[in-house]
Amino acid sequence: MTATKGLEGIVATTSSISSIVDGVLTYRGYDIDDLAVNATFEETAYLLWFGSLPTTPELQALQRDLSAFAEVPEQVIAQMKLYPKTANTMAALRSAVSSLALYDEAADDMSREANEIKAVKLQAQIPTLVAALARIRKGLEPVAPREGVSIAENFLYMLWGKQPDIISVKALDAALVLHADHELNASTFASRVTVATLSDIYSGVTSAIGALKGPLHGGANEAVMKMLEEIGSLEAVEPYIRAKLERREKIMGFGHRVYKNGDPRAKHLMKMSQELGTMKNNTTLYDMSVKIEELITGQKGLKPNVDFYSASVYTQLGIERELFTPIFAISRTSGWTAHILEQYEDNRIIRPRAEYTGMLEQKYVPVDER
Ligand SMILES: CC(=O)SCCNC(=O)CCNC(=O)[C@H](O)C(C)(C)COP(=O)(O)OP(=O)(O)OC[C@H]1O[C@@H](n2cnc3c(N)ncnc32)[C@H](O)[C@@H]1OP(=O)(O)O
Numbered sequence: 001m002t003a004t005k006g007l008e009g010i011v012a013t014t015s016s017i018s019s020i021v022d023g024v025l026t027y028r029g030y031d032i033d034d035l036a037v038n039a040t041f042e043e044t045a046y047l048l049w050f051g052s053l054p055t056t057p058e059l060q061a062l063q064r065d066l067s068a069f070a071e072v073p074e075q076v077i078a079q080m081k082l083y084p085k086t087a088n089t090m091a092a093l094r095s096a097v098s099s100l101a102l103y104d105e106a107a108d109d110m111s112r113e114a115n116e117i118k119a120v121k122l123q124a125q126i127p128t129l130v131a132a133l134a135r136i137r138k139g140l141e142p143v144a145p146r147e148g149v150s151i152a153e154n155f156l157y158m159l160w161g162k163q164p165d166i167i168s169v170k171a172l173d174a175a176l177v178l179h180a181d182h183e184l185n186a187s188t189f190a191s192r193v194t195v196a197t198l199s200d201i202y203s204g205v206t207s208a209i210g211a212l213k214g215p216l217h218g219g220a221n222e223a224v225m226k227m228l229e230e231i232g233s234l235e236a237v238e239p240y241i242r243a244k245l246e247r248r249e250k251i252m253g254f255g256h257r258v259y260k261n262g263d264p265r266a267k268h269l270m271k272m273s274q275e276l277g278t279m280k281n282n283t284t285l286y287d288m289s290v291k292i293e294e295l296i297t298g299q300k301g302l303k304p305n306v307d308f309y310s311a312s313v314y315t316q317l318g319i320e321r322e323l324f325t326p327i328f329a330i331s332r333t334s335g336w337t338a339h340i341l342e343q344y345e346d347n348r349i350i351r352p353r354a355e356y357t358g359m360l361e362q363k364y365v366p367v368d369e370r
């Protein structure tokens with residue numbers, strides 16, 4: 001038995017949800033480049049869960065369900081008010097999502113029908129939790145979700161407490177489409193491992209949130225913004241990056257296990273970052289990001305991943321960086337739950353082996369003789 005570090009190149013499951021072949025990302029056979037400019041997030045989530053794009057009545061029914069489920073139990077909001085205001089937002093989200101299970105009587109109902117409802121419910125409730133967390137951290141009261149509006153619009157409405165502008169809603173909606181699923185990434189794998197023990201969907205999504213939090217995965221988008229803030233100006237980019245590379249430090253938002261010639265999602269976010277900067281008459285963050293990309297690609301051959309330009313996109317939308325990874329979680333809930341449903345459909349416990357490298361033939365010595 002020989003271990004492969006990080007399971008690189010190991011095919012661990014079959015899946016018909018999303019694929020990455022020769023650098024092309026597809027959801028259920030639809031190219032991400034097509035979906036990014038044409039599909040809404042609700043259509044995308046439907047596609048991931050049910051395998052085809054919805055008809056008008058199917059989409060309307062989904063939108064009605066998402067609206068009907070968007071409120072979260074008042075006990076969960078009360079618990080969230082007790083979290084320290086300085087708590088890591090992903091740690092807080094992980095706790096809140098775990099708590100949702102306590103108030104769902106169907107949490108352990110393992111029928112396909114019940115699990116599909118819980119997938120839609122989680123998708124509806126997680127944006128409400130993230131917006132509530134953000135407001136509670138600032139000492140503000142959470143804003144209740146509105147009926148009949150998209151997830152992107154509702155989220156920004158609950159976050160800001162006022163009707164968001166159409167440009168912000170469209171930009172967030174496109175970002176949600178781009179982040180929705182990504183084959184067997186670390187958080188999706190974590191969710192599948194958890195539910196393959198026949199544990200419940202809430203446990204699967206809670207595990208996934210824990211995995212997404214790390215800076216080598218979803219947490220990179222917040223880390224990119226911290227770096228941009230630390231750099232501070234276009235002139236400071238070059239010396240900062242050169243010094244970081246000399247110290248052999250990683251540059252967040254660059255590199256990818258699967259894409260070696262670039263992440264197809266990054267160009268969409270790059271364009272959005274440029275457009276938002278131009279619209280707001282301030283392209284500093286975009287210009288700094290482009291300069292960083294030139295230096296990193298030039299010196300290391302590494303390309304930006306989905307987390308790089310999303311940082312400047314969200315900041316230009318007026319969203320604080322502590323919410324970047326939770327927003328990733330809002331989107332990826334669609335992918336996680338689609339994978340969980342797929343895992344339940346044809347389940348076998350996921351239990352690989354480890355190559356043992358420890359000591360051999362030890363003999364027990366009583367404690368007072370050691
Ligand atoms: C949504 C997402 O999860 S997208 C990824 C988000 N994560 C990040 O942006 C964090 C920064 N990037 C990374 O840490 C890595 O590129 C990962 C985690 C994405 C992929 O990791 P791996 O597939 O294990 O790549 P690995 O670490 O083997 O990288 C190969 C080489 O490129 C280097 N490298 C990879 N990424 C970077 C980076 N961002 N900055 C500097 N060097 C890097 C590695 O140090 C390694 O060099 P070496 O061969 O001299 O040791």
Ligand SMILES: O=C([O-])CC(=O)C(=O)O
Nearest residue numbers: 181182184185186257306
């Ligand atoms: O696939 C990965 O390893 C990470 C990634 O880009 C994602 O989850 O979107």
